[in-house]
Amino acid sequence: MSLGFDSSLTCKVDLLGKRAAALKKARQFFENAGYIEVDCPSLVKRATIDQHIDPIETELGFLHTSPEYLMKRLVAAGMNKIYQIGHVFRKGEIGKKHNPEFTMVEWYHTGFAYEEMIKETLEFLQTFLGTFETKILSYQDLFINFLQIDPLHTNVQGLQKAAELNEVSIDDNLDFDGWLNLLFSHVIEPNMAMDTYYVITDFPPSQAALSKIVNDKAKRFEVFFQKMELANGYFELTDQEEHIRRFEKENFLRQQMGKKAYPLDEKLLASIEKLPECSGVSVGFDRLLMLSTNQDNIESVLPFSFDQL
Amino acid sequence: MAQIPTNDLRGGMKVEMDNEPYTVVGTEFVKPGKGQAFNRIKLKHLLSGRVIEKTFKSTEKVELADVMEQKLRLLYQEQEGAVFMDDNSFEQVTVPFSVIKDNKQWLKDDLVYDLIFYKGVVVDLIPPTFMELTITETAPGVRGDTASGRVMKPAILETGAKVQVPIFIEEREKIKVDTRTCEYVSRV
Numbered sequence: 032m033s034l035g036f037d038s039s040l041t042c043k044v045d046l047l048g049k050r051a052a053a054l055k056k057a058r059q060f061f062e063n064a065g066y067i068e069v070d071c072p073s074l075v076k077r078a079t080i081d082q083h084i085d086p087i088e089t090e091l092g093f094l095h096t097s098p099e100y101l102m103k104r105l106v107a108a109g110m111n112k113i114y115q116i117g118h119v120f121r122k123g124e125i126g127k128k129h130n131p132e133f134t135m136v137e138w139y140h141t142g143f144a145y146e147e148m149i150k151e152t153l154e155f156l157q158t159f160l161g162t163f164e165t166k167i168l169s170y171q172d173l174f175i176n177f178l179q180i181d182p183l184h185t186n187v188q189g190l191q192k193a194a195e196l197n198e199v200s201i202d203d204n205l206d207f208d209g210w211l212n213l214l215f216s217h218v219i220e221p222n223m224a225m226d227t228y229y230v231i232t233d234f235p236p237s238q239a240a241l242s243k244i245v246n247d248k249a250k251r252f253e254v255f256f257q258k259m260e261l262a263n264g265y266f267e268l269t270d271q272e273e274h275i276r277r278f279e280k281e282n283f284l285r286q287q288m289g290k291k292a293y294p295l296d297e298k299l300l301a302s303i304e305k306l307p308e309c310s311g312v313s314v315g316f317d318r319l320l321m322l323s324t325n326q327d328n329i330e331s332v333l334p335f336s337f338d339q340l
Numbered sequence: 341m342a343q344i345p346t347n348d349l350r351g352g353m354k355v356e357m358d359n360e361p362y363t364v365v366g367t368e369f370v371k372p373g374k375g376q377a378f379n380r381i382k383l384k385h386l387l388s389g390r391v392i393e394k395t396f397k398s399t400e401k402v403e404l405a406d407v408m409e410q411k412l413r414l415l416y417q418e419q420e421g422a423v424f425m426d427d428n429s430f431e432q433v434t435v436p437f438s439v440i441k442d443n444k445q446w447l448k449d450d451l452v453y454d455l456i457f458y459k460g461v462v463v464d465l466i467p468p469t470f471m472e473l474t475i476t477e478t479a480p481g482v483r484g485d486t487a488s489g490r491v492m493k494p495a496i497l498e499t500g501a502k503v504q505v506p507i508f509i510e511e512r513e514k515i516k517v518d519t520r521t522c523e524y525v526s527r528v
Binding site for chain 2: 081083084123124125126127128129199200201202203205208209211212213215216217238240253260263288289315
């Protein structure tokens with residue numbers, strides 16, 4: 032056992048001061064915009080059901096991977112503008128841009144259209160990162176621009192060929208969305224221009240998550256800055272039956288991957304009936320801080336990363 | 341050999357891919373918030389030194405390579421190779437110069453070297469990072485050389501290595517060298 036003092040912590044004194052200031056700034060932003068802060072529990076009874084997100088299980092339940100389900104229940108109960116800033120947990124996510132426990136800023140606004148939420152998300156990000164050129168591109172145009180391939184009119188072979196042309200290879204089998212993810216993270220992200228906000232809109236229906244699908248396009252958006260994914264927002268799905276279908280599909284995909292399926296959240300589903308038209312978005316707060324303080328490793332902006340515990 | 345999830349790979353680990361041994365030089369976890377997680381692994385071939393990059397699903401497992409590092413003492417050099425001995429078992433191993441390659445210039449009897457074994461066969465030799473060696477040959481420093489801007493001169497060490505030393509260093513002096521860069525560090 033090493034009892035040496037961890038001198039890397041000394042370097043954090045300055046950054047943790049900036050972190051505190053940024054938290055204050057975020058709360059100020061929401062207060063000015065008329066949002067109410069909520070602090071839904073992190074220990075929850077129902078897991079998020081998502082093919083690629085794995086919750087940490089405890090004796091009593093799960094550590095939430097996002098406050099989404101509980102916040103939607105509050106919105107359904109009549110809270111029109113709410114935000115939460117808190118820690119969320121995801122199993123197996125560890126790297127330069129990932130820590131199993133990280134801070135998420137999530138907010139919901141009833142009666143707020145997709146475009147309005149995109150605009151507000153950019154305003155929030157600009158508060159920390161400054162104003163830069165913004166490119167708003169549909170998922171389809173993004174792939175056409177960066178890869179000369181139409182993601183809505185191709186198949187696994189087409190994507191595989193695009194990957195080969197860009198010298199990206201993988202030893203495993205991937206499904207259609209797996210190839211889209213691979214091309215996105217290995218070709219598109221690294222080739223994004225610096226100092227530009229990229230807003231990706233209109234996702235393929237297979238990647239709708241819990242956003243509404245309109246004219247075969249998922250009303251979901253993501254914002255990237257300095258090649259980093261910062262925000263993920265939806266024009267929220269309000270159809271109960273469609274919710275059940277989506278959860279069941281995710282559970283099916285999880286089982287196919289050899290992962291556990293989870294019981295559906297009945298209380299959430301019951302609330303969806305009363306959920307008004309609304310938009311919601313979440314932002315990775317630590318990444319925002321990485322960019323605003325020029326750090327290339329998430330551990331620099333956390334009081335303690337998982338590896339430093 | 342044992343398998344390890346690509347998620348748990350760390351720099352320095354030795355893995356086997358397509359029946360070839362590699363050292364992990366870097367790993368990057370890539371995951372879209374809602375999408376498939378990948379691990380991008382940078383690998384250096386243990387024998388050729390060629391660097392390649394591979395991407396895996398983070399749940400995928402890879403084979404650990406049968407690679408072992410052992411400290412052995414150099415007994416003597418022969419025509420074709422060098423003979424090392426394990427201080428504990430007194431077992432002897434002959435390592436051909438074709439494996440030692442350029443590091444032959446750092447071989448000195450009775451010193452301990454790191455030998456890398458792959459499937460029981462020595463595939464690489466790593467000399468100590470810093471070695472203290474005697475200069476066997478160097479021209480005497482000439483007064484006035486520094487004035488013309490010349491501050492270093494070539495020297496040959498007892499092991500045969502050629503290094504640049506400051507002009508004030510004389511033959512038969514002992515110096516400390518960095519074997520990674522072939523650079524003079526200090527007088528001993």
